[in-house]
Amino acid sequence: MSTLSVEVNQVDGMQLLARTGSGFAFVMDSTKDNGGLDEGPRPKEVLLTALAGCTAMDVISILKKMQEPIQRLVVKVEGETAEEHPKYVKKISLTYIAYGNVKEDNLKKAVELSQEKYCGVSATLRPDIEKHISWEIHP
Amino acid sequence: MSTLSVEVNQVDGMQLLARTGSGFAFVMDSTKDNGGLDEGPRPKEVLLTALAGCTAMDVISILKKMQEPIQRLVVKVEGETAEEHPKYVKKISLTYIAYGNVKEDNLKKAVELSQEKYCGVSATLRPDIEKHISWEIHP
Numbered sequence: 496m497s498t499l500s501v502e503v504n505q506v507d508g509m510q511l512l513a514r515t516g517s518g519f520a521f522v523m524d525s526t527k528d529n530g531g532l533d534e535g536p537r538p539k540e541v542l543l544t545a546l547a548g549c550t551a552m553d554v555i556s557i558l559k560k561m562q563e564p565i566q567r568l569v570v571k572v573e574g575e576t577a578e579e580h581p582k583y584v585k586k587i588s589l590t591y592i593a594y595g596n597v598k599e600d601n602l603k604k605a606v607e608l609s610q611e612k613y614c615g616v617s618a619t620l621r622p623d624i625e626k627h628i629s630w631e632i633h634p
Numbered sequence: 635m636s637t638l639s640v641e642v643n644q645v646d647g648m649q650l651l652a653r654t655g656s657g658f659a660f661v662m663d664s665t666k667d668n669g670g671l672d673e674g675p676r677p678k679e680v681l682l683t684a685l686a687g688c689t690a691m692d693v694i695s696i697l698k699k700m701q702e703p704i705q706r707l708v709v710k711v712e713g714e715t716a717e718e719h720p721k722y723v724k725k726i727s728l729t730y731i732a733y734g735n736v737k738e739d740n741l742k743k744a745v746e747l748s749q750e751k752y753c754g755v756s757a758t759l760r761p762d763i764e765k766h767i768s769w770e771i772h773p
Contacts, residue, residue, distance in 0.1 A: 498715075509691050523684075539638055539688070540656060541687060543638055544675075546681075547650075555647075556648075573637060574638040584758045595661055614719055616678060619760060624758070
């Protein structure tokens with residue numbers, strides 16, 4: 496078991512400064528229409544960023560263990576929210592873009608291992624989210 | 635329905651630069667032991683930050699509608715992860731700290747409305763997470 500901690504401090508209106516237990520800080524904010532200053536990402540974007548980051552780290556690590564010549568990985572995530580409250584993210588598309596002469600089978604396997612076994616962020620999300628996964632290789 | 639988008643770009647090792655559709659960027663990273671440069675928050679911390687930010691914005695907004703004299707809100711979140719892969723966040727403690735002469739009943743109601751009705755991040759998390767919620771008022 497490991498313990499995580501974060502806190503958010505209201506700065507002005509909806510603008511928040513987040514501080515994490517690992518010692519880093521960043522701003523989250525809302526649009527001006529919603530009482531924010533529009534100076535930082537929205538919480539739901541931050542949620543999808545956590546997912547992208549978690550699975551990207553997994554895939555980089557697994558491809559390295561497979562001795563695949565991964566030069567750089569980009570993960571793009573799109574989300575669609577429900578129409579009614581609570582406006583949760585009901586649909587997520589993940590695209591993995593690998594730069595380097597990586598074997599497609601191994602990229603596919605790394606992505607599946609992340610989504611099914613390793614990615615703690617993915618496993619913290621509700622299981623009924625509709626997920627679409629794709630990948631591209633740029634040798 | 636609204637559409638959200640983010641992408642993460644591998645910078646070096648496990649260090650990633652995240653960019654969100656709203657036009658903001660921040661770094662995520664891992665420990666040096668895990669191939670990172672230790673220069674940014676970890677993805678699971680970022681997940682909890684999204685939750686803290688979403689519910690903080692709800693509670694600020696609801697207390698303002700109730701005409702409660704909220705001066706500043708702080709939300710602290712602690713998470714505990716599972717022992718085995720996938721190391722998802724299985725337990726979450728949320729503490730709401732309100733500065734200002736806010737009525738306790740209204741703070742409690744605002745927190746409940748956020749958790750049960752409005753917070754889209756909370757509603758995107760798996761429903762079996764053990765949640766502990768508390769609050770403090772500093773008049």
